[in-house]
Amino acid sequence: MQISEAESVVMEELWRESPRSADDIARATATSQDWQVATVKTLLNRLLTKKAITAEQDGRRYLYRPLLKRADYVHASSKSLLDRLFEGRVAPLVAHFSERKKLSKKDIAELRRLIEEIDNDR
Amino acid sequence: MQISEAESVVMEELWRESPRSADDIARATATSQDWQVATVKTLLNRLLTKKAITAEQDGRRYLYRPLLKRADYVHASSKSLLDRLFEGRVAPLVAHFSERKKLSKKDIAELRRLIEEIDNDR
DNA sequence: CATCATCAATTACATCTGTAATCGTAAGCC
DNA sequence: GGCTTACGATTACAGATGTAATTGATGATG
Numbered sequence: 232m233q234i235s236e237a238e239s240v241v242m243e244e245l246w247r248e249s250p251r252s253a254d255d256i257a258r259a260t261a262t263s264q265d266w267q268v269a270t271v272k273t274l275l276n277r278l279l280t281k282k283a284i285t286a287e288q289d290g291r292r293y294l295y296r297p298l299l300k301r302a303d304y305v306h307a308s309s310k311s312l313l314d315r316l317f318e319g320r321v322a323p324l325v326a327h328f329s330e331r332k333k334l335s336k337k338d339i340a341e342l343r344r345l346i347e348e349i350d351n352d353r
Numbered sequence: 354m355q356i357s358e359a360e361s362v363v364m365e366e367l368w369r370e371s372p373r374s375a376d377d378i379a380r381a382t383a384t385s386q387d388w389q390v391a392t393v394k395t396l397l398n399r400l401l402t403k404k405a406i407t408a409e410q411d412g413r414r415y416l417y418r419p420l421l422k423r424a425d426y427v428h429a430s431s432k433s434l435l436d437r438l439f440e441g442r443v444a445p446l447v448a449h450f451s452e453r454k455k456l457s458k459k460d461i462a463e464l465r466r467l468i469e470e471i472d473n474d475r
Numbered sequence: 476c477a478t479c480a481t482c483a484a485t486t487a488c489a490t491c492t493g494t495a496a497t498c499g500t501a502a503g504c505c
Numbered sequence: 506g507g508c509t510t511a512c513g514a515t516t517a518c519a520g521a522t523g524t525a526a527t528t529g530a531t532g533a534t535g
Contacts, residue, residue: 235522239437253482269525272483277522291532292482305438306453309446312434315361316427321450322463324431328443329467331428339471341444345451346465357492375512391495394513399492413502414512 232281234304240264241274245284246301250294354403356426362386363396367406368423372416 234242244259245251251259257271275295278284286293310319317323325342328334334342356364366381367373373381379393397417400406408415432441439445447464450456456464 233521237523266523267525269527270523273523273525276484302449305449308434308438309449312430316430320460321447321456322460322467325443325447325464325467327424327427327431329471334443334471338442338444339468342447342464343468345444345447346461346468349451349456349461355491359493388493389495391497392493395493395495398514 232283234278234281234283234299237264237270238274238278238281238283239304241271241278242283242297242299242301242304245295245297249296250287250289251296252289252292252294254292256295356400356403356405356421359386359392360396360400360403360405361426363393363400364405364419364421364423364426367417367419371418372409372411373418374411374414374416376414378417 240260240263241256244256247259253272253275254268256275257266257268260266260271275284275286278295279286283299284295284297286295288294313319313321313324317327325334328338362382362385363378366378369381375394375397376390378397379388379390382388382393397406397408400417401408405421406417406419408417410416435441435443435446439449447456450460
């Protein structure tokens with residue numbers, strides 16, 4: 232099942248730290264989203280039915296924690312984009328950003344380092 | 354406005370070749386999608402209202418062509434993913450795929466070539 | 476104990492998306 | 506010129522999504 236945009240904001244919060252209460256998450260998302268607490272609770276419930284998170288009772292309330300791993304989510308999302316737009320490969324995406332002059336110095340340095348690392352690995 | 358998944362399939366067809374009739378597009382998408390012609394027409398109409406394409410009359414029918422450029426669409430989609438998941442930068446995405454051992458030989462060769470090219474460019 | 480506050484659970488409702496079917500119209504055919 | 510056909514335009518309808526409000530239960534408080 233798919234994680235929606237709004238749901239992913241809640242997931243990011245849980246990946247940052249967990250387990251957490253609905254109120255706590257609502258307070259945290261408030262910096263970027265203009266959401267009522269009720270909205271956050273709806274999103275948490277949808278994530279529960281999607282089995283992306285679990286809830287454990289803590290007195291009169293619940294604490295939520297991710298089941299889905301961020302790295303897996305990141306990978307699935309990225310792979311889907313690469314498949315749809317870049318023949319499933321990483322390099323064409325980098326080439327695209329290179330052509331658009333959208334590679335930062337930091338990016339270039341890091342890419343160089345990665346290539347070196349890969350070279351050393353064999 | 355956002356281009357949906359199904360709509361992007363139609364866009365890809367128009368980017369491949371244009372202008373084209375609805376029937377022609379339907380025939381082309383049939384290889385990958387199990388769509389009725391009516392479905393393709395709905396998608397074309399939604400793309401029209403989103404100003405992603407235009408239509409010009411050709412006798413009793415229309416021929417459609419993209420307004421939105423593929424490169425711009427690709428860039429917007431990619432940037433959105435990078436912003437949400439990789440601090441807006443390309444290198445962390447490459448690092449992720451590197452860690453997952455998901456870089457093909459072709460990728461690595463091309464990345465090396467890109468870095469070299471960038472180096473030579475200054 | 477009656478009341479209030481606090482949670483989660485349930486319900487709501489508009490918009491977007493996927494996937495068509497139906498309607499209306501004009502062009503071609505007998 | 507009526508009848509069929511081939512289009513686009515309009516309408517349909519269920520599920521996902523964004524964004525809550527309302528209800529119901531339970532623990533805290535006077």
